[in-house]
Amino acid sequence: MHTLELTVNNHPGVMSHVCGLFARRAFNVEGILCMPVGDGRQSRIWLRVNEDARLEQMIKQLQKLEDLLAVQQHGADHEVFVGLEEFFQAS
Amino acid sequence: MNRMTGAQLIIALLERQGIRTVAGIPGGACLPLYDALSQSRLIRHVLARHEQGAGFIAQGMARATGQPAVCLATSGPGATNILTAIADAKLDSIPVVCITGQVPTALIGTDAFQEVDTYGMSIPITKHNFLVRSATELLEVVPDAFRIATSGRPGPVLIDVPKDVQTQTVEFADWPAPGQADAPPPPDQTAIERAAAMINAAQRPVLYLGGGVIQSNAATLATQLAEKAGLPTTMTLMALGAMPADHELSLGMPGMHAARFTNLALEEGDLLIAIGARFDDRVTGKVAQFCPHAQIIHVDIDPSELDKIKTAHIGIVADAGEALAALLPLVEANQRREWRARIAELKRRHPLNMTGSAYDVIAAVAKLAGKDALIATDVGQHQMWVAQVYPFQKPRQWFTSGGLGTMGFGLPTAIGAALARPERMVVCFSGDGSLLMNIQELATAAEQGVNVKIILMNNNALGMIRQHQTMFYERRIFCADYETRVDFLKIAEGFGVPGFELADLETALAHEGPSLIHAPIDATEHVVPIVPGGAANKDMIGGEIHAHA
Numbered sequence: 089m090h091t092l093e094l095t096v097n098n099h100p101g102v103m104s105h106v107c108g109l110f111a112r113r114a115f116n117v118e119g120i121l122c123m124p125v126g127d128g129r130q131s132r133i134w135l136r137v138n139e140d141a142r143l144e145q146m147i148k149q150l151q152k153l154e155d156l157l158a159v160q161q162h163g164a165d166h167e168v169f170v171g172l173e174e175f176f177q178a179s
Numbered sequence: 180m181n182r183m184t185g186a187q188l189i190i191a192l193l194e195r196q197g198i199r200t201v202a203g204i205p206g207g208a209c210l211p212l213y214d215a216l217s218q219s220r221l222i223r224h225v226l227a228r229h230e231q232g233a234g235f236i237a238q239g240m241a242r243a244t245g246q247p248a249v250c251l252a253t254s255g256p257g258a259t260n261i262l263t264a265i266a267d268a269k270l271d272s273i274p275v276v277c278i279t280g281q282v283p284t285a286l287i288g289t290d291a292f293q294e295v296d297t298y299g300m301s302i303p304i305t306k307h308n309f310l311v312r313s314a315t316e317l318l319e320v321v322p323d324a325f326r327i328a329t330s331g332r333p334g335p336v337l338i339d340v341p342k343d344v345q346t347q348t349v350e351f352a353d354w355p356a357p358g359q360a361d362a363p364p365p366p367d368q369t370a371i372e373r374a375a376a377m378i379n380a381a382q383r384p385v386l387y388l389g390g391g392v393i394q395s396n397a398a399t400l401a402t403q404l405a406e407k408a409g410l411p412t413t414m415t416l417m418a419l420g421a422m423p424a425d426h427e428l429s430l431g432m433p434g435m436h437a438a439r440f441t442n443l444a445l446e447e448g449d450l451l452i453a454i455g456a457r458f459d460d461r462v463t464g465k466v467a468q469f470c471p472h473a474q475i476i477h478v479d480i481d482p483s484e485l486d487k488i489k490t491a492h493i494g495i496v497a498d499a500g501e502a503l504a505a506l507l508p509l510v511e512a513n514q515r516r517e518w519r520a521r522i523a524e525l526k527r528r529h530p531l532n533m534t535g536s537a538y539d540v541i542a543a544v545a546k547l548a549g550k551d552a553l554i555a556t557d558v559g560q561h562q563m564w565v566a567q568v569y570p571f572q573k574p575r576q577w578f579t580s581g582g583l584g585t586m587g588f589g590l591p592t593a594i595g596a597a598l599a600r601p602e603r604m605v606v607c608f609s610g611d612g613s614l615l616m617n618i619q620e621l622a623t624a625a626e627q628g629v630n631v632k633i634i635l636m637n638n639n640a641l642g643m644i645r646q647h648q649t650m651f652y653e654r655r656i657f658c659a660d661y662e663t664r665v666d667f668l669k670i671a672e673g674f675g676v677p678g679f680e681l682a683d684l685e686t687a688l689a690h691e692g693p694s695l696i697h698a699p700i701d702a703t704e705h706v707v708p709i710v711p712g713g714a715a716n717k718d719m720i721g722g723e724i725h726a727h728a
Contacts, residue, residue, distance in 0.1 A: 101298060101310065108302050116635035154307040154327060 089120065089164035090139045092147070098131040105153055106133060115146050119169055129178045130157065138151040142176050180352060185314030186215035186345040189278065192321040194221045196357045198249050200598055202227050202236035206253020209280025209292060211345035213251075222434040225598065225627060228619035230257050232591040234264020235617070237275050239595020242578045243553065245396065247274040247328045248595070254281045255293030259300070260341075263585060266304035268335040270582025272394060272419060274328040275335040277305075283343040284312065287716045291483075297339045308332030314349035321365070325358030332481040333394060363480055366497035366505050374452075374476045374493050375509035378408055381450035384474070384516045386410040387433070390417030390581070391455015391480060397500035398422070398574040401454060404503055409515035409521045413441055415456055416581045420571040430522070434462040435710045439529035439723070442708075442716040444522055445470050453477045455499040458488035459582070468715035478502040488703065532707070532722045537564045537636060540681065540698045544606060544634055545570050547688050553596050553605045555579070557589035557613030560642040563706040565608045587616030590633065594620060599627035604688070605632050611637040611665065618670065624693040625675035632688055633676075633695040638702040641666055646705045651721065 096102045103122060110117045119136035137143065150159055180520040183191070189212060193201070201226040205213040212524075216224055227233035230252040237250035252261040256488050258279045268275045282291040298310040307327045309320045317340075370658075378384055392401050398421040404701040405412045405428045410673060413430040422429050430441045445451070446691035451473040456462070463469040466488055477491035478499060485494035495502055503723035533542075541564060548554075555578040571577055578596055593607035614635055624631050636644075645659035668678030668706055671694075681698045707721030 101308075101327075104299060112303050145483060145487055146452055152481070152483060 090137050090143060091162040091164060091168065092132040092135040092137060092168040093160040093162060094135065094150065094156060095125075095158040096131050096133060096153075097157065098129055099155070102131065102155045103133070106150070109149055109153065110146065112144075113138060113146065113149060115142060121168065121172075136164075136169055139164075180350055181354070182207050182343065182350045184211065184215065185317055185340065185347050185349060186211040188314060188338070188349055189345075190215045190219050190222065192355075193249060194219060195323070195354065196325055197246075200225060200240060201249040202233040202595065203251025203703060204230050204233055204257060205254070206257045206280060208254035208282055208342050209251060209257075209278075209340075209345070211342060211601070212278070212280060212340070220719070223606045224622065228622050229617065230260035231264050231587065232617050232620040232623060234261045234275070234277065234423075235267070235588055235591035236595035236623070237277070238264060238268055238273050238357070238575055239555070239592035240576060240599040241273050241275055241595075243267075243396070243575055243596040243599040244305070246429045247276055247325055249276045249278065251582060252279050252462065253293065254279060254297065255295050256438045257293075258295060258297040260303060262300060263333045263473075265301065265584040267302050267580055267585045269589065270308065272333050272390060272578065273335065273718045274333040274530065276324050276328055277335060277337045279337065279339050279576065280345070281339045281341040283468070284341045287341065291515065299335045305333075305337045306510075307352040308337040308339070310339045311344050314344050314347040315351070317349070318345075318351060318355050318457055322355050322495065326361065327358075329358075329360040331361070331363060331579070332391070342716070358396060360716070363498040363576070364496060364710060366478075368493050368505065371502065371505045371564070372509060374495065377412075377450060377471055377504055378452065378478060378506070379511045379513070379619070383448050383481065383521070384410050384450040384452060385445055385448040385470075386412040387415075387451055387453045387456050388412060388421045388423075389415045389454065389456025391499045392418050392421045393574045395455065395499040396574070397455075397478070397503050398569075399663055400500055400503035400507065404510060405509055407507065407512050408450065408510045409513050409519060409543065411444055411519065413445065415459070415462055416566055418456070419566060420574045421575045423573075423605060424569070424571045431658070432566050434459075434464060434716060436567060436706050436708065437716070438531035438567065439708055439719055440525040442710070442719060443525050443529055446472075446717050447521070448473045453491075454503065454542040455479060456555040457484045463488065464710045464714055464716035468717070476675045497598065514614045528723060529545045530723050531567060533568055535704050537561065537700050538568055539706055540634065540636060540700070541565055541608070543607075543684060547685055548604060548606050551577070551603055553600060553603050555589050555596060555605060557607075557609040558586045558625070559613055560646065560704070560706050561608050561609045561613075561701065563566035570581070586613040589613060590617050590624070590631070590657045591620045593631045594624050594627065594629050597631050598627065600647075602630060607633045609633055609635055611635060611639060611661070612641045612643060614667070615665070621671060621674035623674050630691075631693045633693070634698055635667055635695055636698050637667065638701040639702040642700070642702060642704075643706070645702060650709070667697055678718070
């Protein structure tokens with residue numbers, strides 16, 4: 089697992105661009121979190137993705153998105169998803 | 180203070196962008212835009228007969244000039260109809276700006292009349308897209324659309340404009356600057372030096388040119404590099420014309436329908452210099468066995484193309500022309516007599532077998548049409564036959580649907596090219612299957628009086644399907660032969676386009692305005708050689724000269 093931190097312009101449609109990109113290039117996203125940041129003109133998207141040979145290609149494809157401002161890579165144990173585990177228990 | 184409606188603002192911004200011809204079809208949701216367009220003294224509107232035709236007319240203008248072109252459609256079915264042409268532009272990196280009308284903002288999401296989610300549907304097939312939420316936004320969106328369409332690797336941009344945004348009044352002080360392409364990143368000089376050293380050290384290098392060379396107007400530089408360093412040169416479907424077809428260094432098109440000598444030369448190469456090419460599956464065949472002995476230098480403006488299919492020994496993110504200009508002074512003059520003698524031997528022993536009625540038709544057309552004619556095709560057997568043998572001389576002489584392979588591309592694209600280059604004859608090679616997919620544009624061709632000559636290679640079949648069923652499905656021909664025969668000469672006459680039999684080719688080409696030339700082809704003729712899907716390029720089937728001796 090791998091965690092990606094994206095900074096994007098916040099407008100309707102950005103989530104579609106990001107999620108659609110992963111879907112159409114057959115790259116699985118295991119988890120996703122998105123909230124506006126600062127004055128709301130930008131959003132942060134956190135993605136939990138599989139670590140595989142195509143990750144580098146996916147990051148290059150993300151960087152071509154017009155509304156993507158920055159992308160950072162973190163390890164699987166990044167705390168952003170850790171605190172959420174209690175909301176994702178099987179019933 | 181400037182004061183106008185959103186629709187008037189769009190038209191004014193297009194005028195300021197230098198747009199002089201647009202293609203489209205009006206509809207309810209873009210009527211304000213058309214009303215504003217009717218008042219423009221600078222922009223001529225070409226009324227297509229189907230929105231897909233409008234999209235391809237824009238593509239023809241863009242492909243012929245290298246400049247962005249504009250097409251218009253209404254919401255709902257207008258938008259869905261035009262999307263195929265937009266997807267085609269995406270795969271071939273063509274700068275097109277498509278403006279669609281949308282239902283009023285307040286009705287979005289209510290399943291209103293002629294409402295579809297154009298924005299959502301166009302995400303995966305555009306370089307970028309916009310849904311405009313206020314008329315003020317147009318001041319940024321329209322120039323941005325042109326900047327994005329033309330920057331780096333070009334591509335289509337779609338702007339979806341709700342009807343109320345078109346009628347909304349906007350006030351602004353200053354006009355925005357027209358959108359222009361961003362400057363490409365300069366090539367990494369260290370990487371260029373290493374690439375030049377690799378070229379200088381190579382024994383059997385092959386230059387592999389793709390559509391990026393055409394896009395960046397770098398064909399002359401590419402030919403200079405090939406001549407200086409003695410590089411046999413293969414051009415992809417998108418790059419035909421970058422080097423004259425009869426140039427001694429030209430190897431023609433690589434891959435699935437290459438001449439045998441082309442694939443065999445690639446097989447023996449020790450260095451592959453890929454410029455503005457993307458290692459498409461129709462070029463590489465089985466990737467693991469493509470150029471098995473070669474190191475790879477890969478230059479592309481799109482970083483995501485480097486290492487996508489093949490890992491390059493040197494990858495350079497740069498404009499093709501800038502990279503070639505940087506390489507040229509560092510590459511040593513070298514005639515490479517031994518390698519070129521080997522290439523000459525391959526050409527002698529494994530030439531393209533040009534027997535068959537299809538090749539005869541193409542040769543006859545090429546002879547009469549002359550070197551200045553622009554050539555468009557549809558998709559299928561005729562497309563590959565033309566790509567194999569037409570004597571292309573110059574870049575932007577050739578327009579074909581490479582990536583998407585859209586049947587129906589040819590006629591409207593030829594019309595667009597003829598509108599952009601009225602001084603040139605545009606020959607459109609088509610098949611009966613392809614022509615029927617956008618045959619309504621004969622009406623547009625007649626109305627515009629464009630100099631488009633359609634060479635209809637008619638085998639009353641979906642020839643490429645028939646060929647694959649014959650070769651790979653044990654001759655079970657299914658849904659590939661048409662049971663009825665269309666009288667295309669009568670159809671053309673009905674649209675106001677004179678039709679001629681092949682025997683009258685010379686008269687037909689000399690005829691002013693559009694004409695259709697009917698060339699019957701035997702449905703059993705195949706495009707050979709052919710590399711079966713998934714096979715390595717060395718495993719070509721058919722086309723040996725001795726097999727026909």
